[in-house]
Amino acid sequence: MNAPIEPAVQLRDLRKHYGGGSDVTALAGVSVDFPAGSFTAVMGPSGSGKSTLLHCAAGLDEPTSGTVALVGVPLAGRNETELTRLRRDHVAFVFQSYNLMPALTVWQNVTLPALLAGRRPDKEWTRQVIERVGLGERMGHRPGELSGGQQQRVAIARALASRSAVVFADEPTGALDTTTAREVLHLLTQIARMGQTVVMVTHDPVAASYADSALFLVDGQIVRHLANPTAKAVADELAGLAPRPQAAPHEAAAYDSAGYRAHVGRHAMTAGVQEGTARR
Ligand SMILES: Nc1ncnc2c1ncn2[C@@H]1O[C@H](COP(=O)(O)OP(=O)(O)O)[C@@H](O)[C@H]1O
Numbered sequence: 470m471n472a473p474i475e476p477a478v479q480l481r482d483l484r485k486h487y488g489g490g491s492d493v494t495a496l497a498g499v500s501v502d503f504p505a506g507s508f509t510a511v512m513g514p515s516g517s518g519k520s521t522l523l524h525c526a527a528g529l530d531e532p533t534s535g536t537v538a539l540v541g542v543p544l545a546g547r548n549e550t551e552l553t554r555l556r557r558d559h560v561a562f563v564f565q566s567y568n569l570m571p572a573l574t575v576w577q578n579v580t581l582p583a584l585l586a587g588r589r590p591d592k593e594w595t596r597q598v599i600e601r602v603g604l605g606e607r608m609g610h611r612p613g614e615l616s617g618g619q620q621q622r623v624a625i626a627r628a629l630a631s632r633s634a635v636v637f638a639d640e641p642t643g644a645l646d647t648t649t650a651r652e653v654l655h656l657l658t659q660i661a662r663m664g665q666t667v668v669m670v671t672h673d674p675v676a677a678s679y680a681d682s683a684l685f686l687v688d689g690q691i692v693r694h695l696a697n698p699t700a701k702a703v704a705d706e707l708a709g710l711a712p713r714p715q716a717a718p719h720e721a722a723a724y725d726s727a728g729y730r731a732h733v734g735r736h737a738m739t740a741g742v743q744e745g746t747a748r749r
């Protein structure tokens with residue numbers, strides 16, 4: 470009955486150490502599954518390893534040790550060409566710095582990943598996504614003609630339009646006004662309901678409340694997991710994090726085995742449903 474489904478992203482004992490002059494441990498043993506169709510908020514103080522976690526999970530950065538599997542494919546031992554292909558086919562990333570192509574228009578930026586992957590862009594969905602992020606009137610503009618918040622919305626539209634299995638977003642609503650942020654968060658919940666997996670770093674408890682679970686990182690370790698987080702529960706948790714020196718190792722382990730298993734069950738119904746059901 471409960472056939473095991475492959476998590477969209479699986480991290481096992483992920484560690485990242487920066488040597489050289491800095492000698493920093495950015496990730497200190499992170500194990501977690503992100504089931505297909507889940508929407509997870511990653512939270513934690515500045516410097517706790519959130520961006521590093523996203524970059525390693527997306528195959529943009531190599532962990533010092535531990536393993537990453539994306540849509541069931543282990544990343545270890547793959548060369549740059551293979552990694553590029555895997556990312557192109559399965560991953561969309563909204564960077565803190567938007568990474569738009571300055572010479573291309575909004576429309577061209579948003580449809581570029583599909584073209585690079587040899588797919589024909591879905592014009593209707595692309596138009597919908599661009600309109601939903603509030604840029605319907607600016608499809609022919611170039612990034613240089615847009616504000617920072619507008620550029621971020623282009624980056625978000627680009628990630629959503631691609632319909633990748635996994636969307637990683639590093640503080641996607643940080644530069645947006647409340648109304649646009651809400652629209653973007655609603656879009657993220659919608660694409661997760663359609664079967665895409667969303668992993669979003671945010672500082673904002675309200676943004677995190679749109680996710681169906683929230684992870685809290687401190688010093689490169691997962692110290693807490695909240696299922697169905699409310700803004701208040703998240704804010705309380707964040708307030709309590711500051712004095713906590715470090716996670717007890719058993720907490721992360723307990724979270725890993727129990728928390729997400731319930732989650733997988735909950736999402737098994739929607740996994741794999743890519744489109745057609747949730748465009749309401
Ligand atoms: N390229 C790098 N070289 C050295 N240290 C780094 C590098 N990238 C991140 N770090 C360090 O790793 C830790 C985690 O960084 P990061 O993942 O960016 O945290 P967050 O996104 O939670 O603010 C920080 O101490 C940061 O200074």
Ligand SMILES: [Mg+2]
Pocket residue numbers: 519520521639
């Ligand atoms: Mg960061």
